[in-house]
Amino acid sequence: VSECLFFFGKCDCSDCVQMFKTRTFEEHAPGAMRGAEVDVDADDGFWSGLRVELEAAGETRAEERLQECDNCGKQGKMEQCKICKSVYFCSEKCKEEYEPFHRKYCRRNDFADATEADDPKFAEWLRKHGRQAVVRDEDVNRMQSRQWDMSDMYGKAQYEAQLPEYTQAEVDRMKARKAEEQEQKQKISPFDLAWRGIEVPEGLGAECELYKWKQSLAYIYVYVKLPDVDPALGKRKVVVTFRARQFTVLVNGEIFMQGQTFREIVPDESTWYIHPEAGILEISTMKLWRKDNYKTGETNAETWWCRLFTEDPDPHRGLPEAVIPLDRAPTHYYSSPYSYA
Numbered sequence: 001v002s003e004c005l006f007f008f009g010k011c012d013c014s015d016c017v018q019m020f021k022t023r024t025f026e027e028h029a030p031g032a033m034r035g036a037e038v039d040v041d042a043d044d045g046f047w048s049g050l051r052v053e054l055e056a057a058g059e060t061r062a063e064e065r066l067q068e069c070d071n072c073g074k075q076g077k078m079e080q081c082k083i084c085k086s087v088y089f090c091s092e093k094c095k096e097e098y099e100p101f102h103r104k105y106c107r108r109n110d111f112a113d114a115t116e117a118d119d120p121k122f123a124e125w126l127r128k129h130g131r132q133a134v135v136r137d138e139d140v141n142r143m144q145s146r147q148w149d150m151s152d153m154y155g156k157a158q159y160e161a162q163l164p165e166y167t168q169a170e171v172d173r174m175k176a177r178k179a180e181e182q183e184q185k186q187k188i189s190p191f192d193l194a195w196r197g198i199e200v201p202e203g204l205g206a207e208c209e210l211y212k213w214k215q216s217l218a219y220i221y222v223y224v225k226l227p228d229v230d231p232a233l234g235k236r237k238v239v240v241t242f243r244a245r246q247f248t249v250l251v252n253g254e255i256f257m258q259g260q261t262f263r264e265i266v267p268d269e270s271t272w273y274i275h276p277e278a279g280i281l282e283i284s285t286m287k288l289w290r291k292d293n294y295k296t297g298e299t300n301a302e303t304w305w306c307r308l309f310t311e312d313p314d315p316h317r318g319l320p321e322a323v324i325p326l327d328r329a330p331t332h333y334y335s336s337p338y339s340y341a
Contacts, residue, residue: 069089086128238281304333
C-alpha cells in the first residue's frame with residue numbers, strides 16, 4: 001500500500017481516500033508512515049502533502065526495496081550478481097553455494113544494460129524473464145530463411161549476423177557441387193522433373209506406367225502422362241469428360257484413357273489442367289461419399305479408395321493397375337487434409 005501511494009500520489013481513488021479519512025492506514029502502514037500528519041480534508045494538497053511526509057519519513061523506494069537471497073531466501077539488503085544482475089545473495093557463502101546452479105544461466109544482458117538508464121523497469125523485466133534481445137519482424141524473416149541464427153542475437157544490444165567461415169578449399173568444393181547440380185538439372189527434361197516431383201503418400205495412392213493417383217479425405221487427384229505432340233498436327237488437343245462413375249480422356253479425338261471409377265464422383269466439382277511444359281494432365285475430382293457426407297450406414301473408413309478404377313483403364317496396353325496393397329485405410333488417412341489445394 002505504501003509503495004503504491006508513494007508512486008501514485010495524485011491518485012483520487014475513492015477507496016484510498018476513504019482509507020485515509022477513516023485512519024485505517026494507521027493499523028496497516030509500516031512504521032515509517034505512522035504518525036505522518038497530513039491534511040485529509042484538503043482536496044488538492046492532500047496527496048502531495050502525503051508524498052512529502054512519506055519522503056521525510058524515509059519511505060523505501062521501489063529500487064531500494066528488500067531483496068531475497070536466491071540461495072537461502074533471506075530478505076534484506078542483498079548483493080546483486082555483477083554479470084547478469086538478475087539474482088541476489090546475502091553473503092559470499094551463499095554466492096559460492098549457488099554458483100553451480102547459476103553458472104549455466106548467468107550471462108551479461110547488453111540489451112538490458114543499454115536500456116536501464118532510460119527505462120529501468122523494462123531492463124528489470126528483460127533480466128527477470130531472461131530476454132536477451134527484442135526481435136523485429138524483419139529479423140524473424142531472416143531467421144526463417146536461415147540467414148541468421150537466434151544464437152547470433154543473444155546478449156547483444158547491437159547484434160550482427162555472424163557469417164559462417166569457410167576455407168578456400170571448402171568454398172571451391174561447394175561451387176563445384178552447385179555447378180554439377182545445375183548441370184544435372186539441365187540434362188533432365190521438364191517432364192521428368194515434374195513427374196518426379198509428384199509425390200504419392202503411402203497408403204493414399206499408387207502409380208503405374210501410365211498415371212499416378214492420390215487421395216485426400218474428399219478429393220481424388222490423377223496425373224496422366226500424355227503422348228507427344230503429333231508432328232503432322234503440330235498440336236495436341238485434349239478433352240476430359242466426367243460422369244457419375246467414369247471419366248474419359250480424349251487426345252486428338254481418340255480415347256486415351258477411360259474407366260469406371262472405384263466409387264462415385266461429383267462431375268460438377270471436377271477439373272483438369274495440362275502442365276504447359278511437362279505435358280502432364282492433372283485431374284481433380286470430388287468424391288461423392290467423403291468426409292462429412294457419408295453414405296447411409298457408412299463411416300469415414302468407407303470413403304477411402306484402394307484403387308482408382310474397377311479395372312485397368314487401358315487393357316490393350318497390358319499396363320499394371322495402380323492399386324494400393326492394403327485391405328483397409330491406413331491410420332494417417334483420417335488425419336490427412338480435406339484437400340491438397
